[in-house]
Amino acid sequence: MIPYVIVVEDEAALATLLQYNLEKEGYEVAIASDGEEALLMVSERVPDMMVLDWMLPKLSGIEVCRCLRADKSTPNIPIIMLTARSEEDERVRGLDTGADDYITKPFALSELLARIRAVLRRAKPSLIEESLHCGNMVLDRSTHKVLRHGKEVPLGPTEFRLLEHFMSQPGRVFSRTQLIDAIWGTEVDVEIRTVDVHVGRLRRALNAGHQHDAIRTVRSAGYALRAD
Amino acid sequence: MIPYVIVVEDEAALATLLQYNLEKEGYEVAIASDGEEALLMVSERVPDMMVLDWMLPKLSGIEVCRCLRADKSTPNIPIIMLTARSEEDERVRGLDTGADDYITKPFALSELLARIRAVLRRAKPSLIEESLHCGNMVLDRSTHKVLRHGKEVPLGPTEFRLLEHFMSQPGRVFSRTQLIDAIWGTEVDVEIRTVDVHVGRLRRALNAGHQHDAIRTVRSAGYALRAD
DNA sequence: GAGTTTTGTGAAGGTTGTGTGACAGTTTTA
DNA sequence: TAAAACTGTCACACAACCTTCACAAAACTC
Numbered sequence: 001m002i003p004y005v006i007v008v009e010d011e012a013a014l015a016t017l018l019q020y021n022l023e024k025e026g027y028e029v030a031i032a033s034d035g036e037e038a039l040l041m042v043s044e045r046v047p048d049m050m051v052l053d054w055m056l057p058k059l060s061g062i063e064v065c066r067c068l069r070a071d072k073s074t075p076n077i078p079i080i081m082l083t084a085r086s087e088e089d090e091r092v093r094g095l096d097t098g099a100d101d102y103i104t105k106p107f108a109l110s111e112l113l114a115r116i117r118a119v120l121r122r123a124k125p126s127l128i129e130e131s132l133h134c135g136n137m138v139l140d141r142s143t144h145k146v147l148r149h150g151k152e153v154p155l156g157p158t159e160f161r162l163l164e165h166f167m168s169q170p171g172r173v174f175s176r177t178q179l180i181d182a183i184w185g186t187e188v189d190v191e192i193r194t195v196d197v198h199v200g201r202l203r204r205a206l207n208a209g210h211q212h213d214a215i216r217t218v219r220s221a222g223y224a225l226r227a228d
Numbered sequence: 229m230i231p232y233v234i235v236v237e238d239e240a241a242l243a244t245l246l247q248y249n250l251e252k253e254g255y256e257v258a259i260a261s262d263g264e265e266a267l268l269m270v271s272e273r274v275p276d277m278m279v280l281d282w283m284l285p286k287l288s289g290i291e292v293c294r295c296l297r298a299d300k301s302t303p304n305i306p307i308i309m310l311t312a313r314s315e316e317d318e319r320v321r322g323l324d325t326g327a328d329d330y331i332t333k334p335f336a337l338s339e340l341l342a343r344i345r346a347v348l349r350r351a352k353p354s355l356i357e358e359s360l361h362c363g364n365m366v367l368d369r370s371t372h373k374v375l376r377h378g379k380e381v382p383l384g385p386t387e388f389r390l391l392e393h394f395m396s397q398p399g400r401v402f403s404r405t406q407l408i409d410a411i412w413g414t415e416v417d418v419e420i421r422t423v424d425v426h427v428g429r430l431r432r433a434l435n436a437g438h439q440h441d442a443i444r445t446v447r448s449a450g451y452a453l454r455a456d
Numbered sequence: 457g458a459g460t461t462t463t464g465t466g467a468a469g470g471t472t473g474t475g476t477g478a479c480a481g482t483t484t485t486a
Numbered sequence: 487t488a489a490a491a492c493t494g495t496c497a498c499a500c501a502a503c504c505t506t507c508a509c510a511a512a513a514c515t516c
Contacts, residue, residue, distance in 0.1 A: 012304035013297065013328075020350055156492055171371045193474090194494055200475060218372045219473065219502070220385040227371070384503060421463090422505055428464060447462065447513065 003048040003120060003128070004028045008038040008064065009082070010056055018051065021109055022116075025168070026129065035059025039067060042074060048124055049078040049116065052099070065099055078123040080115055082107075108185030110161050117141060132167040135228055137206070137214065139167050148206055148214070158183065159202040163225075166215070171227030173218045199223050231276040231348060231355045232256045236266040236292065237310070238285055246279065249337055249410075250344075253396060254357070263287025267295060270305070276355060277306040277348055279340075280327070293327055306351040308343055310335075336413030338389050345369070360395040362453060365434070365442065367395050376434055376442070386411065387430040391453075394443070399455030401446045427451050 005027045009015040015031045022029045030047070032038035034057040038050075050068075054061040061081060068074050081102040100119045103112055120128045121142065132139040138147045139160075146153045146163060155163065161183050165174070174182070176195040184190050199215060206214045216224045233255045237243040240261070247257045258275070260266035262285040266278070278296075282289040293307055309330040328347045331340055348356045360367040366375045367388075374381045374391060383391065389411050393402070402410070404423040412418050427443060434442045444452045 016304045016351060158493075171373075173370065173372045191495060193496085196474065197476080197494075203475095217474070221372050224371060386504075418504095419506060421507085424463065425465075425505075431464095445463070 002026055002028050003124070004030070004045070005049055005051065005116070006030050006032060006038060006041055006047040007051045008032045008035065008056065008061065009051070009053045010034060011053075017109075018112075021113070025113055027116075033057075035061070035064045038064050042068065042077070046074060047077060049080070049120055051080050051082065051112075051116070054081055054083040076123070078119045080112075080119060106185060106187035108188075109182055110165065111185070132164065134167050134170045134225060135214075136211075137167070139164055146206075148211070149209075151209070153205050153208070155202070155205055158198050159205060162198055162202050163206075166223075166225040170225045173216075173222050173224040175222040178222070195223075230254055230256055231352070232258070232273070233277050233279065233344070234258050234260060234266060234269055234275040235279045236260045236263065236284060236289065237279070237281045238262060238283075239281075246340075249341075253341055255344075261285075263289070263292045266292050270296065275305060276352055277308070277344065279308050279310065279344070282309055282311040304351070306347045308340075308347055334413060334415035336416075337410045338393065339413070360392065362395050362398040362455065363442075365395070367392055376439070377437075379437070381433050381436070383430070383433055386426050387433060390426055390430055391434075394451075394453040398453045401444075401450050401452040403450040406450070423451075 003026075005022055007015060007018050007022070007029060009018065009031065010033050012033070015033065019029045019031055030041060032041050036058045038052070038056075039059070041047075042050075052061045052064060056064070059067075065079055065081070068077055068079070079099045081099040082105055083102055084105050100122070101115050103115055117128055121130075130140060130142045132141075136149050140146070141164070144160065146155055146160065162179070165179070165182050176192045179195050180188075180190050180192070203213065203215050212226075214226055216226050218224060231254075233250055235243060235246050235250070235257060237246065237259065238261050243259045243261065247259055250257045258269055260269050264286045266280070266284075267287070269275075270278075280289040280292060284292070287295075289309060293309070296305055296307070307327045309327040310333055311330055312333050328350070329343050331343055345356055349358075358368065358370050360369075364377050368374075369392070372388065374383055374388070390407070393407070393410050404420045407423050408416075408418050408420070431441065431443050440454075442454055444454050446452060
């Protein structure tokens with residue numbers, strides 16, 4: 001059973017971006033571009049969770065949230081709110097209204113994905129995939145632990161997210177730019193060579209114990225997980 | 229379903245060049261020579277993506293971009309902007325406006341094709357072909373790997389792009405000049421015999437293991453992939 | 457078969473891309 | 487509040503790769 005997510009977002013560019021990435025992550029996704037449409041879609045098929053923009057045409061995110069919470073027929077759908085930085089101080093109101101979490105734009109995709117997983121884990125534990133496997137490595141999201149050959153590998157936060165991203169699509173080559181967008185976020189500007197340093201650290205951690213390199217460098221293209 | 233691309237470019241020479249090469253790559257292409265024409269064409273048939281020159285008569289590329297993003301009836305069309313080097317510093321504005329990527333003129337065709345694929349992959353994954361096959365060879369773009377008889381063939385960046393180009397039209401003969409334009413770019417000047425050297429290296433790599441030559445030399449014309 | 461044109465290829469030198477230790481600043485932990 | 491862990495950047499060294507050249511080999515011409 002794959003989780004069904006409704007994303008309510010009027011900005012088309014962001015909406016498709018989310019749709020694509022959530023689908024890649026294994027969710028079934030539907031887009032609503034305003035509050036009314038969102039409620040309509042919920043009445044057609046109750047989603048496992050919703051991602052809800054704060055500012056929306058016709059019916060604001062907060063109103064949608066209230067409607068859903070008030071309506072007895074819709075069960076307790078987990079909701080994550082998207083807010084712009086300027087609206088940040090209103091987050092309390094958002095949480096009051098019944099949102100399970102909020103995230104301020106701009107955000108890194110990995111951040112949103114992590115929160116969606118967290119919220120889903122709380123609400124529908126059976127739906128969520130908790131661990132990634134590849135070759136002799138296991139990454140467990142719930143415990144934030146990585147094993148290689150059954151032996152625990154200590155990783156810093158950035159290295160963990162990096163590995164998580166690699167393991168979500170083993171073998172695929174990611175350019176440094178793509179990695180920055182995925183791990184750090186599109187809005188942050190981070191020196192391109194920083195990626196090398198973190199990949200280097202990830203490498204050292206994974207390969208401790210003289211095993212063969214788990215990461216492949218593809219010259220003039222980027223890095224990939226060795227998918228053997 | 230082959231992807232439909234609208235190229236908006238007022239410089240006729242470049243426009244035809246792009247049309248020719250994109251069609252060869254398997255896209256359906258339409259040319260618009262100014263911004264107004266572009267919007268008209270979009271209203272007639274929504275493309276899967278657009279290549280948009282920054283400087284255009286009547287309605288600049290950036291304005292076209294804004295119009296498309298603002299108009300609710302046009303869905304989120306992926307856009308790649310073409311900018312001249314002098315406008316490079318404005319690229320931030322380009323991305324702000326909602327372009328998915330930009331590329332500065334002059335550029336190598338292979339570069340543009342790669343970006344088009346990247347953008348399409350993000351927006352319409354089903355439309356894009358990730359691997360090329362020919363005879364006993366497979367080239368996988370997502371993992372940057374080449375197999376012959378199921379065995380991995382190690383290639384440098386230039387050899388990889390060269391093979392990619394050959395495999396995009398197996399059997400077709402490319403002149404050294406055409407290869408330079410496609411792999412290195414039209415503005416770079418590279419000695420013509422350099423092509424020979426790289427073809428030689430590609431040959432050696434592919435034929436390692438005494439198989440029959442995968443590349444055909446056509447005397448006084450150029451090289452081609454053996455399409456058997 | 458001698459002369460001409462075109463191509464293959466080894467070697468040399470230059471260029472670019474990558475790995476990595478060090479460091480100063482920041483955040484987290486104890 | 488001090489110590490530890492982590493982050494992002496830089497500079498340097500090294501390895502991979504690129505381009506060119508010269509000469510040898512091959513293909514073609516007559």
